[in-house]
Amino acid sequence: MRLEKLHALFLEHPIICTDTRKIVENCLFFALKGPNFNGNNFAKDALEKGAAYAIIDEKQEEAADNCLLVEDVLETLQKLSIFHRNYSSAKIISLTGSNGKTTTKELINEVLSKKYNTIATKGNLNNHIGVPLTLLSIKNDTEIAIVEMGANHKKEIAFLSNIAQPDFGYITNFGKAHLEGFGGVEGVIKGKSELYDYLISNEKYVFLNADDDIQRDKLGHYVKKFGFSKERPDYYNITFIEANPFVVIEVEDERIETQLIGKYNFSNCCAAILMGKYFNVAMDDIKSAIGSYQPQNNRSQIIDKNGFNIILDAYNANPSSMTVALENLQLMDAQEKTLILGDMFELGSDAEKEHQTIADLAKNLGFTNVLLIGENFCRANTSFKKFKSFDDLKEMLIKNPIKKCTLLIKGSRGMALERVLDFL
Template identity: 75%
Template sequence: MIMKALHALFLEHPTICTDTRKITENCLFFALKGPNFNGNAFAQEALDKGAAYAIIDQEEFKTSDRLLLVDDVLDILQQLSTYHRNYSKAKVISLTGSNGKTTTKELISAVISKKYKTIATKGNLNNHIGVPLTLLSIKEDTEMAIVEMGANHIGEIGFLSTIAQPDFGYITNFGKAHLEGFGGAEGVIKGKSELYDYLKTNDKYIFLNADDDIQKEKLSTYTKKMGFSTNDHHYYNIKFLGVDPYVLLEMEGIQITTQLVGKYNFPNCCAAILMGKYFNVPLEDIKSAIERYQPQNNRSQILSKNGFDIVLDAYNANPTSMKAALENFSLMNADRKTLILGDMFELGNTASEEHQAIAELAKELGFDDAYLVGGNFHDTNTTLNKFKSFEDLKVHLSKKPLKKGALLIKGSRGMALERVLDFL
């Protein structure tokens, strides 16, 4: 099918569905395939539930004129999203990085939407399917689109950049995340920098954290850039005032009291402030947007329950974010501090070394109690409490309940450590 014709059809039916359980009236259903499913087999069901058309790529499923046959459904979805991105008048800001992508994206969206009609990636739909779906959510009146891009191997950010074709870009940091897929720390830097490569090749604009030596070096000769720093006056200065437990900062003499825990969230706020400055959002609106933003979905949330003051950071974990969380928690004022840490995933052959380092840091920082959960932590050489599974931890705490006080809960998503809240 000619892309112009498909796009015209999309403008008539501007809702995309890829799951028959979420069909809406007059949507376009894209029959994607996965390891354990074939969307083609559900295309007729999508029509029966109200979809206007279904896009399929297996001829045996074409049983009506409303089933549109293409060579590859995923490829067509990606091509359509790029076509729509260029059809629209919206400016696209793409961001990636090892840690803090989603929080930073939401902060940028909060600030930019104070002045512009803005759409942003929903949740963390930041892969080869999520990025196209975000681009296809651009409306006629959208002025700014903030597109989060995730990756776990070399080449992925470069590919997503060709789909999104960003006008602006930002990398949060280069940390120890997805080491298995990237082949180590150098691979992470190379993979995430593919966004820089795209932006520089296409003469686009880059935002940077000038206090990050890697970013500063990589962009030392590039001129279309704007950065923030706490000490380098060649860049926009933002002061870090402290954290207890929330980040306090100052821009141009205006103090901002955030609802974000941990110094590691300071640069995330700075990125949003920087873009607000670039796009001429009034300072008071920048302040208001950042102060009102509250983290959700187990990301550095502050909760109180049954005498516990809880830092719930159970959405994800890698060695860089784990170290930052521990160091931040150690600085919090509390009579008693307890850790519950879960395994960090996708570390490949560095898993043993990285889990050992975190166990040693937890011991060194001298918390009142610490509980390490998961096969990797269970294999560490430490005197801290270790449990091979969450169920083992649950049994232990049913017999010896946690003592009330401050509690940090952090681990990779697959550990689902938020379950601890159920039996405090």
Template identity: 65%
Template sequence: MKIIELHKIFLDYPNICTDTRKIKKNDIFFALKGDNFNGNKYADEALNKGASFAIIDEKKFYGDQKILVKDVLSTLQELAKFHRKFSKAKVIGLTGSNGKTTTKELINAVLSQKYKTIATSGNLNNHIGVPLTLLSIKKDTEIAIVEMGANHQKEIDFLSKLTEPDFGYITNFGKAHLEGFGGVDGVIKGKSELYDYLISEDKGVFMNADDSIQQKKLKGYIKKYGFSTSNPKFYQIKLVSANPFVVAEAEQTKIYSNLIGDYNFTNCCAAILIGKYFNVTLQKIKSGIEGYTPSNNRSQIIKKNGNHIILDAYNANPTSMSAAILNFAKMKSENKVLFLGDMFELGDSAKDEHQEIALLARKLDFEKVYLIGKNFNEIESNYLIFESFDDLKTHLLKNKTITNSSIFIKGSRGMALERILELL
């Protein structure tokens, strides 16, 4: 079946599902494959649960209401690309090492004050998530904000060509996925693939004009729109405070966010700048940002048993971990406690990067620090180190001594450090 014909079916049944546990009536089921599963085997189950059609790529599973294609994943991607061209929505592409999802949510919060918008759900930002986001564009969608993630070269290039964004923004270039990218230079090269695409297509670029890497990359490019804390050539935004919540000021208007830490300032700036570009009034920009509350273990503030807890356990890399620790050190509070979990995908740099984090905590005079994970277990430190979460759990249950404290929790997603909340 040609993509144009499949797209006609999609317009009649515009909801895509790849998981039979989440099937709803009239969904189109795409039978994706993985290392440990074969979606073709679940096509009948999807249809029995109410799916309108099942897209499969193995002939032995063919039958009524099933559409046989050469490859289900590539068909999903081609359909998404076709739908993106079919849609009249403007598309903003977004990538970076840190803050992608928060920035995406802020941009959506701002633009939705004036426009019909859609945005990537959660962090579904890979070769499957991006097509699903594009396919969520409705007839009345005016702007789509598409988050793109990557852990190796050419991935952002592929997603950019799939998405064909009209505008793009890179949050930053940090020490994330060093193993896949081959070091910091590889991260810069890989993330810059979004700007490379936009420049080659003569599209609009949003930038942090205070970021020297972005300055160099976009030097001489005309269609760039930036924010800065000091450069008068770009839109001026000032950091008023971050103790703990970020307060920004633009055009003598203070914007009070629900985001913790000065490292979230540039995320707010991007949303303000993009809102201004799309002619959202400053008062509506303010309403959008002030109305956004982070969730899903991202800089959440929790009060429990006399403790004031900052839970930032969604993910971590050396750049975001360092920034968060520095910010926590600046906060005015007593009895500070750090729970820091392993950072993943650092390759040969893992031991050195974890050692640096421990040294930073010591340099900032943190006394009560708990380091959790196999990577931290490899370093030298006077802090308490636990090879596993279970080891930490045993210790905390035996030594319930953390009360009336300010606690910061951060680690990579696989560490699931939100479980610490149950132990406090």
């Protein structure tokens, strides 16, 4: 089927579904494949549930007229998203980085939506399927689309950049995330910088944290850039006031009190402020957007429960984000502090070393009440209590409840440490 014809059908049925459990009336069902499923086998079910058309790449015995056969469903989805991106007049802001992508994306959206019709990546749909779905959510009246791009190996950001074709881009930071796929920190820097490579080669605009030596050096004398800094006079100045526990910022003599904990969220706020400034959003609106934003989905959430002051940061973890989380807790005013730390995934051959480093850091920062969960942390040489599985931790929590305290809960998504809340 020609792409132009498929796009015309999409304009008539502008909702994409890839899961028959979530079919929306008159949607287009794309029969994607995965390691454990084949969407082609569910095309008939999708149509019976109300899909207008099913896009398939395997002939079905009972294929109806509204089953559209293509060579490759995933590739067709990606090509359709590129076609729609170029059909739309919306400006695209892409962002990537090791830590803080989703929070930064949401802050940018909060700020820019004060003046413009915006859409942004939902949740963390930031891969080779999520980016196309985000682009296909652009409506006729969308003025700015904020597209988050994730990666766990080199060439992935380059691939996603060629799909999104951003007009603007921002990299949050370069950290120790997905070291297994990237082959080390240098691989992370090279992989994430593929966004810079795209923007520079296409003469697009770059936003940057000018206090990050890597970002500043990589952009060199590139002209189309706009950066923020705490002290460099040739960049837009934003001042960090404190994070005890919430981040407080000063910009253009305006004090912004956020609901985000941790100094590590300062640069995330700065990126959103910088883009608001570039796109001429009024400072009062920028201040309101940043000040009212509250994190959700287990990302640095502050929860008061049964006398506990909980920092729930269980959405993801890597050595960089774990380090700043511990450093932030050490600076907080609280008499009793307890840490429940879960394994960090996708570290490859660096896993043992990095988990040992975090255990050592917790000790050096003066923490005494530390519970470590997971096979990697169990290999660490430390006097802290270690639990091979969550069930082992659960058993201990039931028999020996934690005393009321300020409690940091942090680990990789696969550890699902938010379950701790049920046993406090």
